[in-house]
Amino acid sequence: MILEMRTYQIQAGKAPEFLKIYQANGLHIITRYARLIGCWTKESGVLNSVVFLWAYDDFAHRSAQRTKMAQDAEWxxxxxxxxxxxxHQESVFLNPVGFSPIQ
Known part of the structure; x- marks a missing residue:
């Protein structure tokens, strides 16, 4: 399994509105293509940020799923x-080590 930590920096004060729109209108679409592990807002570091953790079988699976999603008219x-x-947007890919509880 590979995890993608996708961080969105949101305009100051707009994170609640962004999350409401994302949950209501986008979450049901993207979860057709990726498994949501969690979503957080940041209280330190770069503020006004939302962090999603998405799971894929491997990087090839992620690439294939993202290609399918890009062709989804609803998305x-x-x-x-x-x-x-x-x-700003940033994606970081995480590979679990042998003793990681999430494999």
């Missing part, structure tokens, strides 16, 4: 609704 229509909230 394509959703993305422009969240773009105005974003300041």
């Amino acid at each position: 394509v229509a959703f993305v422009p609704t969240i773009l105005p909230y974003l300041v």
